Amino acid sequence: MRIRGYRVGDVEAMFQLDIACFTPPYQFDREMMQEVAEAPNAIVVVISDEGDAMLGFVIVHIERKGRNRYAYIITIDVAPSARHEGIGAKLLQEAEVQVSAGGLHSIGLHVAVDNTSAIAFYQRQGYQQIATEENFYREAATDAFVYVKPL
Incomplete structure (x- = not known):
């Protein structure tokens, strides 16, 4: 697993992962995914496998x-085949580190x-x-x- 930032070419993989993770009307369309990922106030964290296939991502706006x-947190997506491997927790942890480094004290x-599964996940993450x-x-x-975590 590799943790990295956003690359312009990631939009299609992010869009496809969002379709796999969410049902309408909770899904982003391609244009909205690109808009939120490339916003000047965005923090995007991606986790990929060794072949650079996207396993998950999180988009946070300041x-x-x-x-x-x-x-x-705008969205967090983890590939269904990669769930229960700690990827979601790693995505949140890295985003929280970056948010904290920017001088913010909560997310x-x-x-x-x-x-219910997302609620339980967020509660486990504090x-x-x-x-x-x-x-x-x-x-x-x-x-x-509405959930908040102090950093």
């Missing part, structure tokens, strides 16, 4: 609200209230539920839990 800056995310946002996933008519 956002600003007034004077406050915060890190927000947050939204997760669908019915995504994320704490702080709120519920109604109808966050509008197209799915699904609420989301």
Whole structure:
């Protein structure tokens, strides 16, 4: 396994991995995937196998609200065939290191209230539920839990 940053040619592999990981309407389209991955405020961490096949990735944006800056996880995807090997945890850990190195002290995310496996994963990684946002996933008519982890 190799941990690396984003490369411009990664968009198609990221898009295909997202399709494998999520059902509509939770999937990104190619254009949105490229937009969030190549945003100037993006941190992208990729884990690939020795042949450079993508096993997983995480996209984090550094956002600003007034004077406050915060890190927000846009998406984390791990290939179904590579799950339960610690890849998701490694992706989060590397993203958290980069966020912390940028001077930020917390990282947050939204997760669908019915995504029990993701909720359990985030809790194991030290994320704490702080709120519920109604109808966050509008197209799915699904609420989301808001999770935050201090760094």
